[in-house]
Amino acid sequence: MKRLLAFCLALGLGVAQAGVQAGVPVREKLIDGLFDRLRQAEDAETAAQVRAMIGAIWSHSGSPTADLLMTRAESALRAAKGEVAVKLLEKIVLLYPEWGQAWRRRAQSAVATGDTEGAVLDLGKALSVEPRDFLAMRQLSELLREAAKKREALDLLRRAAEIDPQDPELAHDVEELSREVDGRGI
Incomplete structure (x- = not known):
């Protein structure tokens, strides 16, 4: 946890300087860094913390x-x-x-x-505004699954899993829906 907080602080300071220099909004640079960190998270706990930070940033307009x-x-x-x-x-x-x-x-x-x-x-x-919104992907996947559009639902879940590979619930959902769509291998 301390390493993650130190990472975010360092990232935030570096992003603030880079954002001012390059004209890129600080928020976007911070989110990009957190998404990189989410993809590279060593374990589910670290990923959950990064996921929460992304959600906190998204929750403020x-x-x-x-x-x-x-x-x-x-x-x-x-x-x-x-x-x-x-x-x-x-x-x-x-x-x-x-x-x-x-x-x-x-x-x-x-x-x-x-x-x-x-x-x-x-x-x-929501996905056109933020194409990496793994929460919107999951919600849309659920609605598509209920509408018997399981292939499209699976594609969305797989995209979300690429963004957030440490989410065990997401991995389970991908595996379960894969069996429904693709069947079981021999």
Whole structure:
């Protein structure tokens, strides 16, 4: 854990300097470094910590207004007020269309209100904003699997596993769905 924190601190400092020099947003450089670290994680515990850091960065839009609206939308989802959450999330994606987390959360609210087609579209948008969003890949894979599109679901799970090879649950899901799609080898 201490090594991981030291790595993130060093990465953050280096990224801040590089971002200022190259004109590249610091957030993007930090995320890129964390994705590299996730792919190279030595064990599941380290990978889980890196995954949590990526999620924490994704959960902040960079706008206090968007973050406040998201907090309210998540509260509405927890309180089973799906329609309120949908309205808030519609505002968020309208105002902040480049925030992948908003599209993923709107997909969750769409599922909660029975709009599977809307959820699939929103997850596709989340992946167009952040093509490495392994959480959106897993959610979309689940919806595709339920829609009997198992080959597409498996392809998404395999992409997610390339990004996050230390996730044992993901590896299990890939193996299980592979057997369903490809059958058992002789």
